[in-house]
Amino acid sequence: MTSRLLILVIAATALAASTAAPAAAQTSPAAVAKGYKAPRNAFGQPDLSGVWSNATITRLERDPKYGERLILTPAEANAIEGASDQRNARLRANTDTSIKDPDKLPECQSGAQGAACGYNAFWTDPGTRLVRIGGEARTSILTAPANGRLPSRPNVPAARARAQLGGNFDNPESRALGERCIVGFGGTSGPPMMPVLYNNHYQIQQTKDAVVVLVEMVHDARIIRVGGAHPPPGVRTWMGDSVGRWEGDTLVVETTNLRREQGLRGPEDNMKVVERFTRVSPEQILYQFEVVDPAAFAAPVKGEEALNFTKDKIYEYACHEGNYAMTGILAGARQAEKEGRPVEGNRGQVKEEGGN
Template sequence: MTLRALVLLSACLGLALPAAAQTQPPAAKASAWKAPRNVWGHPDLSGVWTNATITRLERDPRFGDRLVLSEAEARQIEGVTARAMDAAGRPTDQKTGVDDLPTCGDGSSGPACGYNAFWVAPGTKVIRIGGEARSSILVEPKNGRLPLSAAALARQRAAFGNGRLGNFDGPERRPLGERCLVGFGSTSGPPMLPVLYNNHYQIAQTGDEVMIQIEMVHDTRIIRLNSTHKPASVRQWMGDSIGRWEGDTLVVETANFRRDQTFRGATENMRVIERFTRISPQQIKYTFEVIDPATFTEPVKGEQAFNASSEMVYEYACHEGNYALHGILAGAREEERQGREMEGNRGAVKEEGAE
């Protein structure tokens, strides 16, 4: 089974993809356990954590407004995921050519399918927080779906249409992850969401700052404690994050986003409020709220589990191995040279085979 076939299967189940075993132990109740303090007297969040999970951001409509799954439902979902991953990991007939591989979930085939199952590691378990199995990362709205405004949908359609024109002109037209600038899928955030692989985060603390190193693309967030935002004219990758401690919870407010790096089509004026609370030796409860009235008609809030990991955060040498971007652009230039330019090569496009 190809990766995209797995994507389709998982989407039908309301899940993300499976991967190598990833445990998510039920957390002790906050009242029964207190986080240790570091030398600055703050709750200790340091260490390596993973948010890998097969729980999707948005809830499968079949669950309606129900956030919490029964344990039987959670085990059934995890079992389907495990069987799909097992099937995807079986050896491919060595006599099969690339162009003969099965079609992916979107109808593509062969090399257009992208990664196979060997390279992905999004997790094997649904999110469990305080022993509760979750049907979605989003907890508000109640249906666990993004409440996009009509204006936001129109903006997205316009951006998609514009993105098809000239998207092979140069690297500036390609996605940020493809250009190795930041991780794809909001893995670096904020909010920080799980993706296909590299879902590890390393947290280090001082008295004045909290650093979060993201394994994907080796992004690093620096959260300044008890500070103020930089001027709105200063817009950084991952925004401008300032934090404060409210009891055992680290509260982080982020603003000043770049227009080309926002959450699910939100505007650069969005704000994100995150809360990190260590609720057991093995788990940080991570919550977020995205505020952008120009995009969302209701509050958007989510909850995740960051689970302790004994694994290392490896260097993500994206630029060093990024041969694909050169190949994509070089292929478009070759098509133009041969006079059979494909739609999207340049801003002024012509159909392949047109006179």
């Protein structure tokens, strides 16, 4: 299949105005390179255009052992990255062909093992370095709450938490969005945009009235209108409805109208995401986000990532070309039912966000 063009058609008569945007974290002066001033494009806007990558081994949520500490020491960062390099080298080694039992095969990049592996490390590119902002390595992508953990409400149904992963084998529309080639898996399309196991590139293009973020995974094209109002709440679109505005050198984007299948752990109807894109050096855009979803989270969720400049190109992501996965998934479930065997869940599903 050729790449898909996503066209968002919004009725010109939509007059519903959004509520005031929640306060998002301001750009720390330490994150901006000394003496740096973002270049301007032909429209006088800070130039965010180019290809950027958020690939990283920094996790979305912080390891509890760090408590409320956001910054790693240089020694800690070097140790983590060194261990990651060693693991990558081991995972890229040739598989021992004498192993006949698939459950005894070594782990793959996703952390799965054996027959559940899916891809070995040769096919993946989760990143090799920690998130560094202002030269400081981070313990987590999340910056709030202070412990770097998602403040999930205990009464959120488990089915909602699994909204993106699928789990029903009776209907193709119940399967994960990535399996269906609608949007990228694990929140890579956003908002907020999360690093995953591979294809972590984003190409940003600007016009006077819009910013387009082309997502490498599944070739999603997210269109951010500069100015305007959101459509009525009943209009739900993939990746939501994004309206941007310029605050100095920062592009602030408010997204509403997300579908429940997307979002951070599956949104409720009033979920809102505010993102801030600030070019802080020739090689980096500071990407900040805030998720407000009172039905799912006990407090606002904030995070920061580094979008690092790359000279790589984005190639077509032909998700359905020669792809018989959906046929195999549903047919395998029917065969298991005929044989009286339980239909397993997403065994070997890759981890959702934040590196490997």
